[in-house]
Amino acid sequence: MKVIIIEDEELAAERLTGMLMQLDPSLEVIDVIESVDDAVRRFSGGIQPDLVFMDIRLADGESFEIFDQVKINTPVIFVTAHDEHAIRAFQVNTIDYLLKPVEAAALEKALAKFHAYAPVTSNIIALLKSLNADSMAAEPRRNFKARFLVRSGDKFIPVSTNDVSYFSFENKLSFLHLANGTRYMADQTMDELEAALDPGLFFRLNRQYIVSFEAVKTVHNFFNGKLKVYLHALPEDGIMVSRYRANLLKEWLNR
Known part of the structure; x- marks a missing residue:
């Protein structure tokens, strides 16, 4: 059940x-x-x-x-x-x-x-x-978001979704991060981003992070069934995943 x-x-x-x-x-x-x-x-x-x-x-x-x-x-x-x-x-x-x-x-x-x-x-x-x-x-195949138009100072920069390593939510703002460490502010909320992105390529780890498959470096077992995810583009402490989403993450990584 x-x-x-x-x-x-x-x-x-x-x-x-x-x-x-x-x-x-x-x-x-x-x-x-x-x-x-x-x-x-x-x-x-x-x-x-x-x-x-x-x-x-x-x-x-x-x-x-x-x-x-x-x-x-x-x-x-x-x-x-x-x-x-x-x-x-x-x-x-x-x-x-x-x-x-x-x-x-x-x-x-x-x-x-x-x-x-x-x-x-x-x-x-x-x-x-x-x-x-x-x-x-x-129903016809759903079209997922393929690119973003982000602002950098007084100019706009087109960014392909394929180039995005992960999205983060910090200080009530959403950001998209490239593999080279560059980040831009996103106009969408994390929920809107999650709904717009291809779930085969991106996964919502928690309230603060949505990551691409290519960004995931390693996944470690943690206390009480939780997981800790380390990204190639984020060489800091890992990102915690609740035990309720841990199995979903494993399934997503093993498709």
């Missing part, structure tokens, strides 16, 4: 993941999403887990905003510290509403509720995946 956790507190996400694995070792947390915007982007991109655990108050708003922007047919279990949203929560496809700190017994009961509905929900999800695959086959 594939699960997504929508939670902006890393410790809370880690605790929930640990409890879920104890209750059902076959369960797989395929991603942890930290914001409304990221959730909308992922579900708009066609991601279809079997179950979603969702906090209500996220860094950029309330998770109810996700349902206003994208259709989610996957069953949801809310996990939150706030009890005043229960009525609103059950207006969407909610299986249960758990209050933090979550107790193992309550979580086990919520999973039991999900499995009780599993025959119906699995058929719905299978149908949605089939429809999504058909629609993707019918």
